[in-house]
Amino acid sequence: GKLQDAMPADSPSVVASTLRAELGPDWKDFIRLHPGPPLGSATIAQVHRATLGVRDETGCIRWMEGVVKVQHAHVASCLAVDVAASSFLALLVSRLMPQLFPEFRGIVRDLASLTLAELDFTAEAQNQIAARTSLLGSRLSSRVFVPKVLTDFVTRRVLAMEFVDGIKITDLADVNATTTPNTNNPSATPSSSLPPLRDIVETLVDAFSQMMVGDVFNCDPHPGNLLVEKSSGRLCLLDWGQARMPSNEERLGYA
Known part of the structure; x- marks a missing residue:
């Protein structure tokens, strides 16, 4: 759990x-970071709540609530060391025990490629935009969504998007347990209309089935990247740094 969103910031x-x-140097003219600690801090970056000045079609500034993902200062050099060490270990294991781990080196190579790709937030933004577009045009659009990227604030180490007021999928059962309608007073209105965890998991499975035949597949669906929007009960899919387009062979294997 700590690796998901509670790493040192x-x-x-x-x-x-x-x-x-x-x-x-004028970034503060368009980004007003909210005071306090980040919303979360993971291995690659930390996320801050912010009010963002976004230019509309006429060039006017429109202020909106969003979040800004900022890459940790020294993470690139640290990951380079980790990848080099992992690659050397994979080479060593494949040489010493080729029969036991015939595909180990290839697996490590793929993981290293995905991990290093996370350092480029412009690629992540492209993945997120593609995923959002794909889901908006699918039968799942009323149940699951991807936040809108704010392209005015996207660089290799910074990524901004709309703010989603939600709860982690792992907290959903506890929230629903505390907002169960009062059976002694059927007319009482529950303080939450969030769907049960079973329905959210079903939506999650459907969403990843859709992604397998869509434009981009999220390779990092841990609970820290899965929110349930409070206002709608929709599942929100976050963090598209580790994502890629499935090959035809992979799609056939899934089918």
Whole structure:
């Protein structure tokens, strides 16, 4: 759980330095970070709530609530060391025990490629836009969605998107347990209309089935990347850094 969204966060000054380097010295004219700690901090980046000034079609600034994902300052160099060590270990194992682990080196190579790809938030933004478009045009659009990317604030180390007020999928059962209607008073209105966890899991399975035949597949569906929107009960799919297009062979294997 800690690796999902509770890793140590960079200080506000480091975050400001990254935003300045990526977006320019006037970044504060368009991004107003909310005070307090980040909403979450994972291995690659941390996420901050913010009010963002987005230009509309006429060039006017429209302020909206969003989040800004900021890459940790030294994560690229740390990951490079990890990938090199893992690749060497895979080579060693494949040489010493080729019969036991015939595909180990290839697996590590694929994982390393996906991990390093996460460092480029412009690629993640493209994945997220493609996934959002695909789901919006599917039969699942009323049950699952991907947040809108705010392309004015996308660089290799910064990614902004609309804010989603939701709860983690792992907290859904507890929330519903505390908002069960009062059976002694049937007319009482529950304080939550969130769907049961069973329905959300069914939606999750349907969504990944759709992705397998769609344009992009999310390879990192851990609970920290799955929210249930409070206002609608829809499943929200986050974090498209580890994503790719399934091959025809993979699609046939899934079918």
